[in-house]
Amino acid sequence: xxxxxxxPSHQVTQMGQxxxxxxxxxxNHLYFYWYRQILGQxxxxxxxxxxxxxxxxxxxxxxxxxxxRPDGSNFTLxxxxxxxxxxxxxxxxxxxxxGRGTETQYFGPGTRLLxx
Amino acid sequence: AxxxxxxxxxxxxxxxxxxxxxxxxxxSGNPYLFWYVQYPNRGLQFLLKYITGDxxxxxxxxxxxxxxKSQTSFHLKKPSALVSDSALYFCAVRDPEAAxxxxxxxxxxxxxxxx
Numbered sequence: 001x002x003x004x005x006x007x008p009s010h011q012v013t014q015m016g017q018x019x020x021x022x023x024x025x026x027x028n029h030l031y032f033y034w035y036r037q038i039l040g041q042x043x044x045x046x047x048x049x050x051x052x053x054x055x056x057x058x059x060x061x062x063x064x065x066x067x068x069r070p071d072g073s074n075f076t077l078x079x080x081x082x083x084x085x086x087x088x089x090x091x092x093x094x095x096x097x098x099g100r101g102t103e104t105q106y107f108g109p110g111t112r113l114l115x116x
Numbered sequence: 117a118x119x120x121x122x123x124x125x126x127x128x129x130x131x132x133x134x135x136x137x138x139x140x141x142x143x144s145g146n147p148y149l150f151w152y153v154q155y156p157n158r159g160l161q162f163l164l165k166y167i168t169g170d171x172x173x174x175x176x177x178x179x180x181x182x183x184x185k186s187q188t189s190f191h192l193k194k195p196s197a198l199v200s201d202s203a204l205y206f207c208a209v210r211d212p213e214a215a216x217x218x219x220x221x222x223x224x225x226x227x228x229x230x231x
Contacts, residue, residue: 004159031217043160043206045218056216091159101210101217102148102167107160 002026004108006092012114013082021077021111023092032075033093033105034067036060043091049075050097082115089113118143118211122222130230135197137225139190139207148210149190150219151181155203163205166190177201197229 005024013019025032034046048055049067066078075094079086089110095103119142129135141147148167152160164175171183181192192205204226208219 006159033218035219042223043208043221045220048217056218058218093160095217101212103217104150104162104165105217105219106162107152109157109159 004092004094004106006090006108006111008111009109010112010114012116015084015115016081019079019082019113021079021090021092021113023075023077023108024073025075025092025094026106027073028096029094029106030097031055031095031103032067032069033095034077035091035093035107036088037091037110038085038088046077046090079113082113084115087113087115118147118209118214118220120207120209120220120222122205122207122225124225125223126226126228128228128230129197131199132196135192135194135201135227135229137192137205137207137227139192139222140188141190141207141209142188143209143211143213145211145213146185147190148212149181149183150208150210151175151179151190151192152206152208153203154206154224160206163192197227199229199231202227202229 007022032049037043047057047061064080069075091110092108093105095105121140150165151163166173166183174180206224207222
């Protein structure tokens with residue numbers, strides 16, 4: 001059964017550094033997402049991406065964040081200058097295209113980011 | 117705005133007993149509802165969803181959930197729990213009348229099944 005993969009599984013970085021989190025979605029998925037979960041808190045939506053454009057983003061997804069799918073397979077989340085409060089588990093997800101939003105989102109195992 | 121509440125942080129149940137994990141939601145229209153499970157060091161795994169039709173939805177690993185519109189609930193159930201069902205369970209909602217496909221998650225309920 002195809003799965004979403006994410007690398008790295010863990011990343012430790014210094015405050016102010018740039019990090020890139022990578023995801024390989026399931027091959028026939030067309031809609032992609034990033035969510036995050038701060039320790040002890042809810043899973044929160046960050047951004048959705050379709051047809052090489054951001055479809056929707058949350059208030060969390062400010063100018064420090066960016067997403068891209070440079071080669072048609074990898075889907076990346078970049079944080080330009082990390083802050084302590086960016087420490088969280090970051091989940092990538094994908095779904096088949098559905099104009100009605102009924103499709104299931106399939107999640108990767110997550111990348112645990114720790115900003116020191 | 118869409119929201120989800122999971123009123124129990126933890127549910128303890130003996131193996132072989134019925135398991136129920138509660139979820140209530142708030143959306144402006146008819147909801148799309150989802151249950152996911154998270155095992156240690158793993159991602160969120162899809163269990164089941166309600167889009168429309170029969171209020172009782174059957175999913176993976178013997179789980180089912182019942183959509184109750186009047187009570188705005190979507191409780192997850194399993195008739196006979198296994199020790200291996202011990203995990204973190206998340207309910208999520210999508211409001212089809214809202215733009216975009218984002219899911220809004222509840223806070224999660226930890227299930228502990230004791231032998």
